Amino acid sequence: xLYNFIKISLRHIRKDRLHAIVNITGLAIGMACFIVxxxxxxNEYNYDASNPNKDLIYQVYMTDSVGVSDGPDRLMxxxxxxxxxxxxxxxxxxxxxxxxxxxxxxxxxxxxLPKIHSxxxxxxxxxxxxxxxxxxxGFELRENDIILSESAANxxxxxxxNAIGKTFEIVGYKDFIVSAVFKDLPKxxxxxxxxxxxxxxxxxxxxxxxxxxKIDLTKWDISSFPTYIKVDQPINDVQxxxxxxxxxxxxxxxxxxxxxxxxxxxxxxxxxxxxFKPKGERAYVNLYAAIALIILIVAVVNYTNLSTARFxxxxxxxxxxxxxxxYRSQLVQQxxxxxxxxxxxxxxxxxxxxxxxxxxxxxxxGKSVQIPYGSFSTYLYFLAFTIIVGLVAGIYPSLxxxxxxxxxxxxxxxxKSSFRRTLVGLQFAIxxxxxxxxxxxxxQYQYMRDLDVGxxxxxxxxxxxxxxxxxxxxxxxxxxxLSSPQISGVVGSSFNIFSGxxxxxxxxxxxxxxxxxxxxxxxxxxxxxxxxxxxxxTTFKDIPISxxxxxxxxxxxxxxxxNWDSGLNKRLMDLEVNKxxxxxxxxxxxxxxxxxxxxxxxxxxxxxxxxxxxxxxxxGDASEVLRTIAKIFNSYATYSAFExxxxxxxxxxxxxxxxxxxxxxxxxxxxxxxxxxxxxxxLSVFMAETRLKExxxxxxxxxxxxxxxxxxxxxxxxxxxxxxxxxxxIVYIYSNRWLQAFANRIELNLLxxxxxxxxxxxxxxxxxxxxxxxSAKLNPxxxxxxx
Numbered sequence: 001x002l003y004n005f006i007k008i009s010l011r012h013i014r015k016d017r018l019h020a021i022v023n024i025t026g027l028a029i030g031m032a033c034f035i036v037x038x039x040x041x042x043n044e045y046n047y048d049a050s051n052p053n054k055d056l057i058y059q060v061y062m063t064d065s066v067g068v069s070d071g072p073d074r075l076m077x078x079x080x081x082x083x084x085x086x087x088x089x090x091x092x093x094x095x096x097x098x099x100x101x102x103x104x105x106x107x108x109x110x111x112x113l114p115k116i117h118s119x120x121x122x123x124x125x126x127x128x129x130x131x132x133x134x135x136x137x138g139f140e141l142r143e144n145d146i147i148l149s150e151s152a153a154n155x156x157x158x159x160x161x162n163a164i165g166k167t168f169e170i171v172g173y174k175d176f177i178v179s180a181v182f183k184d185l186p187k188x189x190x191x192x193x194x195x196x197x198x199x200x201x202x203x204x205x206x207x208x209x210x211x212x213x214k215i216d217l218t219k220w221d222i223s224s225f226p227t228y229i230k231v232d233q234p235i236n237d238v239q240x241x242x243x244x245x246x247x248x249x250x251x252x253x254x255x256x257x258x259x260x261x262x263x264x265x266x267x268x269x270x271x272x273x274x275x276f277k278p279k280g281e282r283a284y285v286n287l288y289a290a291i292a293l294i295i296l297i298v299a300v301v302n303y304t305n306l307s308t309a310r311f312x313x314x315x316x317x318x319x320x321x322x323x324x325x326x327y328r329s330q331l332v333q334q335x336x337x338x339x340x341x342x343x344x345x346x347x348x349x350x351x352x353x354x355x356x357x358x359x360x361x362x363x364x365x366g367k368s369v370q371i372p373y374g375s376f377s378t379y380l381y382f383l384a385f386t387i388i389v390g391l392v393a394g395i396y397p398s399l400x401x402x403x404x405x406x407x408x409x410x411x412x413x414x415x416k417s418s419f420r421r422t423l424v425g426l427q428f429a430i431x432x433x434x435x436x437x438x439x440x441x442x443x444q445y446q447y448m449r450d451l452d453v454g455x456x457x458x459x460x461x462x463x464x465x466x467x468x469x470x471x472x473x474x475x476x477x478x479x480x481x482l483s484s485p486q487i488s489g490v491v492g493s494s495f496n497i498f499s500g501x502x503x504x505x506x507x508x509x510x511x512x513x514x515x516x517x518x519x520x521x522x523x524x525x526x527x528x529x530x531x532x533x534x535x536x537x538t539t540f541k542d543i544p545i546s547x548x549x550x551x552x553x554x555x556x557x558x559x560x561x562x563n564w565d566s567g568l569n570k571r572l573m574d575l576e577v578n579k580x581x582x583x584x585x586x587x588x589x590x591x592x593x594x595x596x597x598x599x600x601x602x603x604x605x606x607x608x609x610x611x612x613x614x615x616x617x618x619x620g621d622a623s624e625v626l627r628t629i630a631k632i633f634n635s636y637a638t639y640s641a642f643e644x645x646x647x648x649x650x651x652x653x654x655x656x657x658x659x660x661x662x663x664x665x666x667x668x669x670x671x672x673x674x675x676x677x678x679x680x681x682x683l684s685v686f687m688a689e690t691r692l693k694e695x696x697x698x699x700x701x702x703x704x705x706x707x708x709x710x711x712x713x714x715x716x717x718x719x720x721x722x723x724x725x726x727x728x729x730i731v732y733i734y735s736n737r738w739l740q741a742f743a744n745r746i747e748l749n750l751l752x753x754x755x756x757x758x759x760x761x762x763x764x765x766x767x768x769x770x771x772x773x774x775s776a777k778l779n780p781x782x783x784x785x786x787x
Contacts, residue, residue: 023303024345026678030299031350033671036361037292043369044285047188047267051128055234058260060227061271073275075227077217079249086248089241091232094122095225097202101466103171106156112641116195118202126228129182133164143200146176152194153181187368190267192277220252226275291668298430298672300393301423307397332398339394340387347386427676428723434669435756436731441665445658447746454587456531457647461616469638474611480632486620489529492611494521497589498650509571517598521610524603527584529617537568537582540603548603550577556586558598572600591654595743680767720761728753
C-alpha cells in the first residue's frame with residue numbers, strides 16, 4: 001500500500017511540475033532558514049552544556065544591597081576560601097585572575113601577551129581540562145609552572161608536543177616552565193583560557209608594572225577575581241546557598257547580594273559582564289528562534305494554500321476513488337504520503353541551501369556553528385523534521401480533498417475555502433509585521449548612529465598607552481606628536497572615557513548619601529580638543545596651573561541628579577579640597593542606548609604615568625598620520641604594539657547589535673515575502689485558470705481589460721488592508737515597548753506602518769499582474785468554445 005502511495009505521489013509531482021517546483025522551493029527555503037537559525041540557537045543555549053559537572057558548578061556574583069555593581073563577577077580573593085570553610089555543601093572553589101599586555105619571551109621571540117590567567121588548581125577539574133601528554137587527574141599547577149592551550153602552544157612553540165619543558169618568561173617578572181598542554185576549551189564555553197599559571201602569582205602579578213605595591217590576598221578591598229563554587233550534590237534551591245554565603249561574608253563586606261548562576265546558564269545570564277569573551281543576548285537568541293519558526297510557518301502555510309487551491313485538479317480522482325469503494329482514510333493516507341514526499345524533497349534541498357548559507361551566517365554572527373553530521377541523532381532529527389513538516393503542511397489539504405462528495409467531485413463543482421483565505425491573510429500578516437519592524441529597527445539604528453554625541457568625532461584617534469615606557473615619557477611622546485604639522489592637538493586621560501570610565505561613590509556637600517559618579521582624570525586641554533561646550537564656569541585650560549588642584553568639572557547630568565540650579569563652587573569627593581569650577585554640556589560617552597549619567601573630571605599633567613589613553617586630532621591624509629603616530633609610538637614603546645581607534649568607528653561598534661538586528665529583520669522579511677510571493681504566484685495562476693470562463697463571459701458583455709484585472713486582484717488588496725487593521729496596532733505596542741529601552745529613540749509615526757502596507761500591495765500586484773493581464777487579454781472564444 002505504501003509503495004503504491006509513493007508511486008502515485010511521484011506521478012503527480014511529474015505531472016504537475018510547476019506546482020511541485022513552487023511548493024518544494026518555498027518549503028525548502030523556509031526549512032533552510034529554520035535549520036540554520038535553530039542550529040545557531042541550539043549552540044547559544046548549549047554553552048558549557050558538555051561539562052560533566054555543569055549541575056554542580058556555579059559562578060558567584062555579588063552586588064551591593066541595592067543591586068548596583070560595576071563588576072558583579074569580580075570578587076575579593078578571600079571569598080572563595082571563606083565560603084568553603086563556612087558552608088558544608090560547598091565542596092571546593094576556583095578563582096581566576098587576569099593580567100594583560102605583558103611582554104613575554106619564549107624560544108628567543110619577544111611578543112605582547114594579551115592575557116595571562118592566574119588560577120586555582122581546581123580550575124582544571126571544574127572545567128574538565130584534557131591534557132595532551134599528562135594525566136589530568138591529580139595534576140598540580142605549581143607556582144613556577146605554566147600550562148598552555150593547544151592552539152597557544154602551536155602559536156608560540158610551533159608544535160604543541162615540543163612545548164613541554166620549555167621556558168616561558170614574563171620579562172621583568174620571572175621564568176615559567178611549560179608543564180602541560182591542554183586541548184582547547186570548547187568554542188561554546190563562556191571561558192577563554194590559553195595561558196594559565198598558579199593563583200599564587202596573583203599577589204605579585206596583578207599590578208606588575210602598574211602600581212608599586214602588591215595586593216594582600218587576605219583583605220577584602222580588591223575585587224578582581226571571578227569565583228566559582230562546586231557543591232557536593234545537585235541542589236534544588238540554590239538561593240539557600242547564596243543566602244549562606246551572604247551571611248558568612250557579611251562581617252567583611254557589609255550588606256551585599258549574592259547570586260549563584262549555574263555553569264550552563266552563565267553565557268546568557270544578565271549578570272555576565274563579558275569578562276572572558278562576549279556574552280550571549282538571550283533576547284536576541286529568542287528572537288532568532290521566533291524568526292525561524294515564523295519563516296517555517298510562512299512556508300508551511302504556502303504549501304497548504306497551494307495544495308487546497310488545486311483541489312479541482314484532483315476532484316474527479318477523489319470522486320472516482322470513492323465510487324469504486326475507496327475509503328476516506330485511504331485518501332487521507334494517500335495525500336499525507338504525497339505531502340511527506342514533497343517534504344522529503346524539500347528537506348534535501350533545504351540542507352543543501354543551509355550548507356551554502358552557513359559560512360555567510362557564521363561570518364555575520366562571528367560564530368563557527370555547523371550542522372553536526374557526525375552525530376547519528378542529527379539524521380533522526382532530520383527524519384522527524386521531514387515527517388512533522390509533511391504532516392503539518394499536509395493534514396488540512398488531505399482532510400479537505402478527501403471530504404468531497406463523489407457526485408460533486410465528478411461534476412467538478414467548485415469549492416470555496418474560507419480557511420485558505422485565512423491562511424493567505426496569515427502570510428500577509430507575517431510579512432507586514434516583519435516589514436514594519438524592519439523599518440523601525442533600521443531607523444532606530446540610523447538615528448543612534450547619526451545622533452549628535454556632543455563633541456567633534458571627525459579626524460579624532462584614540463591610542464591606548466599600556467606601555468610603561470610611553471607612560472613615563474608621556475610629555476616627550478606628546479611633544480614629538482605635536483611637532484608633526486599633520487597633528488593639531490594631543491590630550492591624555494586616565495581611562496578610555498568613551499567606553500564608560502570608572503564609577504566611584506563620592507561624597508557630596510550637603511548630602512548624606514554618596515553619589516555614584518564616573519570619575520576621570522584628563523589633561524588641561526581635553527575639552528577644547530574634543531570640541532565640548534561648557535555651559536557654566538571655565539575649562540581647566542582657563543585656570544592657572546597653580547589653581548587646578550582641587551578643580552572639578554561635572555556634566556549637566558550631575559546637576560539634574562542632585563537637583564542643583566548651578567554647579568559652580570559645589571564640593572564633591574574630598575570636600576575640603578575639591579570644588580566645581582565648570583559644567584560641561586552632556587555628551588554621549590557610552591552609547592546612545594543609555595541615559596547620560598553623572599560625570600566628574602579632575603586634571604593632571606600625566607607626569608607620573610597616570611594616562612592610559614591619548615586622543616589625537618589630526619588633519620590631512622589618515623594613512624600618513626597613522627604612519628607618523630606609529631613611528632613616534634614605537635620609538636618610546638618598550639613592548640606594546642601600536643593600536644588605534646577612530647572615534648567614529650568606536651561609536652559605530654557600539655551599535656553593532658542593533659545593526660545586526662536591522663540586517664536580520666531585512667533579510668528574513670525579504671525571505672518571508674519571497675516565499676509568500678511563490679504562493680501568491682501559484683494561486684494567481686490557479687485562480688486565473690478556474691475563472692477563465694467567467695472572464696470570457698464578462699468580455700463578451702463588454703468588460704474592459706482594466707476591469708477584469710481589478711476584479712482578479714482587488715480581493716487581495718482588500719485582504720491586505722483588513723489584515724493591516726488587526727496587526728499594525730500589535731506592531732505599534734511591541735515596537736513602542738522595545739524602544740523604551742533606549743534613552744535616545746525615534747518617535748513612531750503613521751509612515752512606519754503605512755509604508756509596509758503600500759509596499760506589500762504593490763509587490764502583490766506586480767506578482768499577479770502578468771497572469772491577470774494574460775487572462776484578461778485572452779480571446780473569449782478560446783475559453784467558451786466548449787460551452
